[in-house]
Amino acid sequence: ERSEKQQLAGWRSDRDRVSKTRAAPGLWSGVDGPANAGRGVVVGVIDSGIWPDNPSFAGIPAGQAALARRYPGFTVSCGSAEQWAASDCNDKLVTGRYFVEGFGAENIAGSEYLSPRDGSGHGSHTAAIAAGNAGVSVQINDQDFGKIFGMAPGAGLAVYKACWVAPDPDDDGCTTADTIMAIDQAVSDGVDVLNYSISVDPVDPSHPADPLTDAVEVAFLNASAAGVFISTPSGDDGPRPGTVTHQSPWVTTVAAVSQQSYRGTVTLGDGTRVQGAMVSNQRVGSTRLVYAGDVGSQSASDGQAQRCFPGALDASLVDKAIVVCDRGAIARVAKSQAVNRAGGSAMILVNRSPGSTDADLHSVPTVHVDHAGAAAIKRYLARSLTPSAAIAPARDEQAGARTIADFSGRGPATGSAGDVLKPDLAANGVSVLAAVAPPSNFGRLWDLYSGTSMSAPAVAGLAAMLAARHSDWSAAALKSALTTTAMSLAVRGGRLAQGAGVVSPQRMLDPGLVYDAGLPGWLGYLRGRGVSYGAHQQGPAVAGEDLNLPSISLGSLVGTDRVTRTVTNVSGSNETYVARINGVRGVDVSVTPSSLRLAPGDSAEFTVSFSARKRARYEQFAAGSLTWRGSEGHRVTSPIVVRPQYLRAPDEVTAPRSALSTHVMARAG
Numbered sequence: 001e002r003s004e005k006q007q008l009a010g011w012r013s014d015r016d017r018v019s020k021t022r023a024a025p026g027l028w029s030g031v032d033g034p035a036n037a038g039r040g041v042v043v044g045v046i047d048s049g050i051w052p053d054n055p056s057f058a059g060i061p062a063g064q065a066a067l068a069r070r071y072p073g074f075t076v077s078c079g080s081a082e083q084w085a086a087s088d089c090n091d092k093l094v095t096g097r098y099f100v101e102g103f104g105a106e107n108i109a110g111s112e113y114l115s116p117r118d119g120s121g122h123g124s125h126t127a128a129i130a131a132g133n134a135g136v137s138v139q140i141n142d143q144d145f146g147k148i149f150g151m152a153p154g155a156g157l158a159v160y161k162a163c164w165v166a167p168d169p170d171d172d173g174c175t176t177a178d179t180i181m182a183i184d185q186a187v188s189d190g191v192d193v194l195n196y197s198i199s200v201d202p203v204d205p206s207h208p209a210d211p212l213t214d215a216v217e218v219a220f221l222n223a224s225a226a227g228v229f230i231s232t233p234s235g236d237d238g239p240r241p242g243t244v245t246h247q248s249p250w251v252t253t254v255a256a257v258s259q260q261s262y263r264g265t266v267t268l269g270d271g272t273r274v275q276g277a278m279v280s281n282q283r284v285g286s287t288r289l290v291y292a293g294d295v296g297s298q299s300a301s302d303g304q305a306q307r308c309f310p311g312a313l314d315a316s317l318v319d320k321a322i323v324v325c326d327r328g329a330i331a332r333v334a335k336s337q338a339v340n341r342a343g344g345s346a347m348i349l350v351n352r353s354p355g356s357t358d359a360d361l362h363s364v365p366t367v368h369v370d371h372a373g374a375a376a377i378k379r380y381l382a383r384s385l386t387p388s389a390a391i392a393p394a395r396d397e398q399a400g401a402r403t404i405a406d407f408s409g410r411g412p413a414t415g416s417a418g419d420v421l422k423p424d425l426a427a428n429g430v431s432v433l434a435a436v437a438p439p440s441n442f443g444r445l446w447d448l449y450s451g452t453s454m455s456a457p458a459v460a461g462l463a464a465m466l467a468a469r470h471s472d473w474s475a476a477a478l479k480s481a482l483t484t485t486a487m488s489l490a491v492r493g494g495r496l497a498q499g500a501g502v503v504s505p506q507r508m509l510d511p512g513l514v515y516d517a518g519l520p521g522w523l524g525y526l527r528g529r530g531v532s533y534g535a536h537q538q539g540p541a542v543a544g545e546d547l548n549l550p551s552i553s554l555g556s557l558v559g560t561d562r563v564t565r566t567v568t569n570v571s572g573s574n575e576t577y578v579a580r581i582n583g584v585r586g587v588d589v590s591v592t593p594s595s596l597r598l599a600p601g602d603s604a605e606f607t608v609s610f611s612a613r614k615r616a617r618y619e620q621f622a623a624g625s626l627t628w629r630g631s632e633g634h635r636v637t638s639p640i641v642v643r644p645q646y647l648r649a650p651d652e653v654t655a656p657r658s659a660l661s662t663h664v665m666a667r668a669g
Helices: 010-016 064-070 122-131 176-189 215-225 302-306 332-341 371-383 452-469 475-484 519-528
Strands: 042-047 093-098 136-140 143-148 156-161 173-175 193-196 229-233 252-258 263-268 273-277 284-291 322-326 346-350 366-369 388-393 425-428 432-435 446-449 552-557 560-569 575-583 587-592 595-598 603-612 622-630 635-644
Touching: 042 122, 042 176, 042 452, 093 176, 122 156, 122 193, 122 432, 122 446, 122 452, 143 432, 156 176, 173 176, 176 193, 176 215, 193 215, 193 452, 215 229, 215 519, 229 452, 229 475, 252 452, 263 366, 263 371, 273 371, 284 346, 284 371, 322 332, 322 371, 332 346, 346 371, 346 388, 366 371, 425 452, 452 475, 475 635, 552 560, 552 603, 560 595, 575 587, 575 635, 587 622, 587 635, 595 603, 603 635
Parallel strands: 042 156, 042 193, 093 156, 193 229, 229 252, 252 425, 284 322, 322 346, 346 366, 552 635
Antiparallel strands: 136 143, 263 273, 263 388, 273 366, 284 388, 432 446, 560 603, 575 595, 575 622, 587 603, 622 635
């Protein structure tokens, strides 16, 4: 038996969906450069370990005394284990631990390391995004990719390996027993920020009925109460509504943004141009074009040939052609390997249904096109007697618009009946170039991965940068600053896809006001949901919409309702704020009081009232925002989502079998 605890599945699915971490203009201007971004802060990473030899993790050897001075309050640990020495740690990589009791050491693959050393690449990738070194030069297969940067290059990294490679890839993953031990150890060690790029499908029958009582979420509750900021992925099971993971209000849940900066163009023989994702800088001139399903080997099934399985293509039919391969069933990079072995000159990877397009490091020049582009290419193949195509990189063209990736988990948060907005934020999560483990990544030190696993560490790094500036802030205050200064994107799904939007690294450092929260409110929230929590069973219950969050969500607005919030002035000056409501179609929204005058450190409570109009779109979420506009220039914006309903009634009614009738509490609008 692997473990009596639940094995998490999101690690495998996140990795299967494998932008470069570049320095955005002015990213560190507010903290005097990358060396100070996160300085003195330790980012914990619970994942598959780390490849310490990667330049993203290079540092100066330092003893415990020196590390204690640089990272006060943190306990350093870096013992010896398989392919791991104490000397692998330095002033960047300050701790390496591993947890395998739940997974079982006897269940790991022969290629895996019984140590903090990374056996898959996923953990190295997330660690580098969060706090990898600045200005690391990357070259892959003689192609120059410039320099990459972690979000908080000045922060230290503490690695807690709890995810393992098994002999059968379907058994790869992380057990709850190991991840909880890792969380508790990270808190005990004294990390300031924790990244947890692991998730499960919230609609999976094996997942707990109430995601808030999941053992991992309870461990996160304790960690947050101890002051640790926790960044988690929204999951990779979108775009269905209700697929967001990590729905607890005490963590920050991050969606994945797609902005294709690696692009290429397919030019068909009739002049039609189709754009997609492309990493290679190699052009392939006009060449014979074939569909993989038409050039399959005799031993391959139609499905295997169409999807370019290894050995499924007939080399005599492929010879030097550009091959069109359907996405699905096997890894994308395995398809280009099959094309290369069959003698193909390039590949066009096509989506059979709507989905993401991913820039991967392929064995032959490859363009990955979406469902619409695939249809155009296949129509051309069907009508042309001598089909041909050319492909070329389109790096000089403007990068595509930012959208939320199709795979990114969406709200509403089913665990709170929509009364807590999830996801909270969004960050780049498609085709991100960062460090990996060479043994499982074709010998490369770097690779492009996609997934909300990649977006979560970006926010973890930004939180580390913020924590270094405001070391006395709580985890909730850090989350508030990130949320209320974020930039909303014009995307399908709106707030339920992106939360507050994309973090603004400059504005987050000086948010003006914060919505603070802590253990009493979170325990009250659990009590309101009928969950007891050990000795902490006293105190009033708190409804989800009344938690002091930097967002407002009403999963069921029947007639009228109101919520309360408290803000605290964290700026250094007196300031007057005036409330402004934007959007929320079909719902009247008012704020009382509508203006606040706050001195530094002062707090004030206000109420937001909602009333659904007769012409509201019932049973649908309406989105908008509340912005407190400060006299000193601060803009403090909270996203709002509201679902007007005609009737509110319990989903289930319980009564004795002998009862002929029972009372049901319901409310009509």
